[in-house]
Structure formats: structure tokens, C-alpha cells
Amino acid sequence: MTVLDTTEHPANESVNTTGPDFANHPESFRATQQAAWEKFTSLPMPKRTDEAWRFADTRTLDISRFGRAEAVSDATQAMLVKLSIGLEHTSGQMTFANDRLLSRHFHGDSLNAKGVLWLPLEQAIAEHPELVAKYFMREEARIGSGKFAALHASQVRGGMFLYVPRGVEIALPVETYHWLSGENASLFPHTLIVAEENAKVTVLDYFANASECPGFVCGVNDISTAAGAKVTYVAVQEWNRNTLAFHMNNTTVARDASVLTLRLNLGGARVRDEAVSRLRGPGGRSDMLSVNAAEGAQIFDQRTLQIHEAPNATSDLLYKNALNDTSRTIFTGLIRVDKGAHKTDAYQKVRNLVLSDEAEANSAPGLEIEADDVRCTHGATSGALDEEQVFYFQSRGIPRRVAQQLVTFGFLSEVFERIPDAALAAHLCDLLHGKLG
């Protein structure tokens, strides 16, 4: 999904030192940004000894070479809009490059339904400041990236705000494309989904570069639900192999609401995903899924937290990693069941398929339970390709390389079976196929 970048990018000052990006934000939001910037500069860089950075190489986290991204040229814009092809049927699509809106298309009327807001974040901040403020990054960063969350808040301009009012169901998915263009450019994509009582929506984010230039991404995708809401969120990550990316998620699940998130990690040099689900109301359900196809020297660093604040709620995490070459994956996850969160069902499962002797998968699942009568399981397993299986393939004439692809595809795509929307599941299968060949 990359094209030649024809834009000239002037050398920028480092995002480390330039201060907040006020863009066209109103005064009240600038105050939030200024406070976030001060937090960013005051917090130390993560250290390997921090529990939330266990197994990670924190020495290579220097972001000083990355500068602010400039607007992309008209020619590049046109090309990127053309390349933003997702599902066949959607309710609407927004495309951003370097955090600037390139296009917004409504397909059908569902996003025009009464009370629905589907806006570029900048516009939402300007036109609905109080509503945005009510939901924008309200949860504290819990698993390590406080500093980067603060950086995000100080720089944010691109991204999408989707507000689905009570009882409204948006049948077809809503898509957003985020493109990063330019040498050492930075991106701060934001997705904010608010689903009111019994609202229902599916959102897809796509992330990719316009070229092979090194880049830096620090994104947030937050989901807030009211009672009975149903949200599906899928992130398709196809950053180039020179991009360092942080993606932070906070999901809150209200009474009888259910949220399914799935991250498909295909690209990136080093990608850190943090996902926090808070089960706030009884009967709530959070499905946290992740599919990671790591090869070359890719590093996927996954940190998760399932917090059961209310009784009778369910969280079910499944992360699958296939590792080839010298790639690495890191998983640390915690299920936390607060006092009083009785009858919690919480599951956490990590599966690693290690295809090469030089690849390394670290997994550390964990539990912290303060309530009684809970059902929690957690576990991580790592396995290599089974040589008996390989022989079986080969005995049918299928070369080892193809056997490995088929097994890997089968192993990873199993996660897509958890997605009820068949067209969406098939789309994800196609995208995974594209990487595995």
C-alpha cells in the first residue's frame, strides 16, 4: 500500500522540542494541549526496568529525529485518495494524510441520521467543544505510555470523531484512512467513538505510509459506550518497515454493552499497542483481539489491561502472533478484578507460532483478583511449526514454504472467526493474505 512520495519535505524541528501543535484549535482546547505538553516534557522516557516496558528495548526509543509533518502535495493527495480502498460496502469513508483531511464520503444516509456526528476531529473540537471534552482522553494512561499519550494530546489534529446517539444503528462500517508522508514525519491520528444507549456501529481504521521514508506515529483510539451499545473497532496497521508506531486504546464498556476490538498488525518497524478495557457495568462484554504477522526485524510490543470494575461482566482477550525471521513479539497483560466485581468472566489467551529459530516471543500474562466467585483463565503458549505436519503437506506435493504460509494463515485467521460480520472477516482474510503471499 505504498506509493512514491513526490512531495518535498522541509527539515522540521523535532516533535520533542517544538511544543504543542495548536493547529486551528479553539482556545479552550489549546489549554488542554499546553497542559499535555508540559506533562510530556516533565515525564521521563520509559526505562526497561519499568514494569510496563519489560522485555522492551527502551534505548532505541529516541524520537528526536522526527519532526512535524507538512501538508502533502496535490498530486500525492490525489494518489492517496485513490489508494484508500477498503470494504466494498461502507457507510462512509474519511481519508487523512499527515493528519489533514483529504476527503470525506457519505455512502447512503446512515451517517446523516438524526443526531449522528461524523466529523474530522478538528471540526468536532471547534463545533462541539463540550461534547468532545466529555470523552477526549479522559482515562488515565495505565500501561506505560503516559508520556506518549501526553505527546499525542499536545499534537493531535487529525482523526475522526463519531457520535452515535441513543438507539441508532449504523448498519455498514465506517472507514478512516491515515497516511503518513515525508522523511521523518510524525503522525498523531485520533479515533474517538462514542456510542450512546443501544447504539451500534462498526469502525475501521487503516494506517499506511505514502513511501518507505522513516516515520513516527503516536495514535489514540478510544471507545466509549453507554448501556447496551455495540461497537466493533478494527485497526489495520500497514506502516512501512521504517516506522515507529505507538497505538493506545481505552475502551469503556457500560452495562450490557459490548465492544469488540481487533488489531491486525502487518507493517511497522516497531509497533507498540496498548489496550485497556474497563468493564464498568454488569452484563458488559469486551472482546480484545489481535493478529500479528511479524517477519524480518519487526517488533510488536503488546500491553493489555482488562479492568473489571463491575460484577457480571465478561472480557475475552485473544492475541495471536506468528513470528518469522528475526522478528520479536512481546506481550504483557493483566486481568484486574476489583473488589465487588463478582461473577466476572475474564479470559486472556496468547498464542505464538514461532517459525524461525532467530525469532523471539515473550509473553507474560497476569491476574490480580480481589473479588470472589470469578472465572478467570490466562495462558500463553508458543509452538514451532510441527515437522510431522510439514511432512504431511510435502507428501502431497506442497513445498515447505507454501505449507508454512498455509499453516500461518490458518493459525492467524482463526481470530477472524470471532467477527460476526462475514464481509468484514473476509476482508481481513484478504489483507492478511496480501502479507503472507
Next chain:
Amino acid sequence: MFGQSREVQQTLKFMSLEIRNLHARIASNGTEILKGLDLIVEKGKVHAIMGPNGSGKSTLSKVIGGHPDYEITEGEILLDGTSVIGMEPDVRSRAGLFLAMQYPMEIPGVSNANFIRAALQARLPEGEELEATDYYANLYSKMDGLEMDRKFTARSVNEGFSGGEKKRNEILQMLMLAPKYCILDETDSGLDIDALRIVAGGVNSYRSPKVGMLVITHYQRLLDYIVPDIVHVLVNGRIVRHGGKELALELEERGYDFIREETAA
């Protein structure tokens, strides 16, 4: 071997799977399992191998298939006159060899239809795509012949299949891949009476002057359905006796002891 003239033997070489003085051992511990085994399976013929548990029947089939657990220390395996030793198992398969396994592997996450399709795709020249409509038509007709439910196309290869379903699936693959030489390792074990008849029917339908078969079994019953031209007895890594199909009946009655005694004598 059976008093064939040199000339006939020469022709046979290009029309047969020939095992010559085969010695093979387990790579991990050096134990020799095949101890100088000779066998020629000609096209158009069905050979049966019987023998006690642990005598080396499955080892023989896996060594022919190129399984990495075994090392050949001496001897030859010639497929239509060409040595297959050193060839990757997939190359041997594409050269026309097929093993129906005693214990077929389960492959979670890979559908049966995609598995067989990949096997056929691997036989096409680079850049050529298998035609999907024809493929499914062919697959369904073979499945119908074996009275296999269509649901087995979408299920993961052998995963959760019953013993008999796995064996039926092996024969489905054989029919789809259309090999020149088929080695069926205890395909009858696990099959119920009706299934045995159906699967044997599938195998018999594939018998032809262009195909050589090696059928490994413990039971005379299978050989009532798939009538062999020659029966061999394998004991302790060697073929110790040949005979017609009556030999199978005799073994059924008398067990292997009399052969062991005669061989030892």
C-alpha cells in the same frame, strides 16, 4: 526376481517403483529398521505387504516418501528408474508418489479444500492458476464416489475427523492427485464394514495399467476387496516371503510364527 529375463527387467525399471537392498535407520538414535529390503512394484500391479507390528512397514512407506526421521544407509529407491534419494518429499510427490498414511495428520486452520487445492496448484507451472470451477466439480465428484459429505471441504484437514473419516480423506486426496504409485498404509484400519467397501471401491476404480499400488494391511479382509497380484511378508526389516493372495489367507490362519521359524531355520 520372479524369473524375469534381463530384457523384461530393463523395461520394468521405467515402469516401476523399485526398492533395492534398502537399509534405513532412525536418524535420532541410529537404530536400523530396514535391513536390506527388496521390492518392485510395477505399474498395473497391486502388491500387498503384511507383517507383524513393528516390523517396519510404515517405516518403509515413510522412507520412500522422504520422511526426515530416517536415514538411508544403503540401497536405492527408483521411481521409474530415477533415484529419489535426496529429493524433498514434495518433489517425490509431484513426481507421482502418494502415501496414504497410517496416522493422517490434523492440520488446524487449513481447510480440506484449500489443502488439496494447494497440492494441485503446486503441480502447475509457475504463474498458472488452478481453475476453481473445474477444481470443485472434480472434488465433488470424487467425494460423491467416496460417499463423503460436502461439509468435509470446509473443515480443517483431518481435524476432529473420526478414524474412518481420516482414511477416507486420504483416498480422496489420492484420487485428486492422480499419482503413479500409491502406498496405502493400513487404509482399512478404522473403517467400518460399509466404509471399507466404499473406500476399496474408490481404490479399485483407480487401478489401471498406469498405476502401481502397494497396500499395507494386517487383514485378509481388505484383500478380498482390493485383490492383490502379489503378497509380501515383511519381518524385521526384510521381505521374507512372497506369494499369491492365498498367502494372506494362510497368515490369517496361522499367524506369523511359522514364517519366523522357517526364516530362522
